[in-house]
Amino acid sequence: MLKRIPLVFCLVAAPAAAGAACDTALSGLRNQIDAGSVPMMRLALDRLDAEGCNRPTQRAAARRVAGAMARQAQGHIREGRLDQAQEILRQVPALHWLVQSSRADIAMARGQHGEAANLYNDALDTLSDPALTVQRRELVPVIRTIAQLAQENMMLAGTMSATLSPRGEPSGLMGVLQRGIKQEKVPVAAAPVVGAETVDRAEPEVADAGGAQDRHDTAELETEPRQDAADHLTDQAGHLASPPREPVFSAAAEAARTLPGFYLPVQFEFDSDRLDPSGVREASALAAFLHKLEIHSFTLVGHTDEVGSASYNLDLSLRRARTVRAFLVSQGIHARIHVEGRGEGDPPELKGVALYNDEQRRAIARRVELVVPKNAF
Known part of the structure; x- marks a missing residue:
């Protein structure tokens, strides 16, 4: 489940026009957040309107209350x-990634993996949206955990629909990847990889060999995330907390790119390298x-579970990765496609492992991963 992180619940600084009454109401809300009573937090939040706090202040305070709840x-x-x-959670007053x-x-604890996948991907969208989440660098480590949980639950649900529509429109995890790719302007050197199987657009069935250098340049964003005058946070000591140079979504893209690979719930017929209907x-x-x-x-990296001999699983994993490659080529994908098979030798490091039975653990292990290198453009 989601790694627990310490949260700082801070209130916005009321603008001078809001007056002393709003300041007092904000102080009262801070006290109720510290006290931890949900009904009293809701009452204190309602007071902000009555005491003349402006709408940006109320919206920001509602997000703090949602986070505390x-x-x-x-x-x-x-x-x-x-x-x-x-x-x-039914009573939260605003959208918040932690909600x-x-x-x-x-949902995951109840075995509702499709719903869990949807919600984890929604949380990634909320985290990476400066209009919904004040962009703080301490949130970046959370993104890797949520991304991993999103993948695990998509594998158990047997579909990427939580992050990809049938037409390939991305959100959540794949949306983070797409935004990260759009930020990169890296020239591509045509250098093959030693000992690797590749498909090249000119000769789609020819394997190459050689060497490749990995480069990475991340484009700096031109602007800071926009903040309303009343939507600045203060830390527990009362100091103004400035946003980082890059919004969370920029760091989120990099965090997502450092995952070993994106788990693809592309399923095959039993003990076979043929795609089943859901795999297609x-x-x-x-x-x-x-x-x-x-x-x-x-x-594309193929993996299997630990059932069967290591040599058989290694061969099966490679054949399955080749099947996905052949399908993509048939759909007009003209990129260079590198293929690997790792069999049972590289099991996933599961974040939700305490909730999975052996069959669920094996279902996640039987995966094909998509790995996008940093020099893929």
Whole structure:
């Protein structure tokens, strides 16, 4: 489940026009957040309007209350009190990434993996939107955990629909990847990889060998995230907290790119390298997404679970990766496609492992990963 991180619940500084009454109401709300009573937090939040606080102040305060309530819900989730956590989350006054990820934790604990995948991907969208989340660097480590949980639940749900539409329109995890790719302006050197199978656009069935250098340049964003005058945060010591030079979505893209690979829930017939009907559906969505990316190269890595001999699993994993490659080529993907098979030798490091039974763990292990190198453009 989601890694627990300390949260600082801070209130916005009221503008001078809001007056002493608004300042007093904000102070009261801060006290209720510290006290931790959900009903009293809601009452204190309602007072802001009556005391003349402006709309930006009220919106920012509502987000702080939502975060505080989600933190309470997380405590119940850790203790297995899912109904109590759900009741708290039902009362939140504003959209907040921790609310979405907490709801995802509940869904995952109840075995509702499709719903969990949707919510974890929604949390990624909220985290990376400067209009919804004040961009703080301490949020960046959370993104890797949420991204991993999103992948695991998509694997168990058997679909990427939480992050890719049938036409390849991305959101959540794949949206983060797409935004990261759009920021990069890296020249592509036509250098093949030693010992690797590749498909090149001129000769789609020819394997190459050679050497490649990995380069990475991340474009700086031109602007800071826009903040309303009343939407600046202060830390616990009362100091103004300045936004970082880059919004979270820029760092999120880099965090997502450092994952070992994007797990593709492309399923095959039992003990076979033939795509089953759901595998064809998911591979088609992937092809549509790759058309939009317009990348020059990527890697498909096949994996299996530990059932069967190591040599058989190694061969099966490579054959399955080749099947996905052949399907993508048939759909008009003209990038260089590097293919690897790792068999059972590289099991995933699961974030939600405490909630999975052996079959679920193996289902996630039986994967094909999409790896987009940093020099793929």
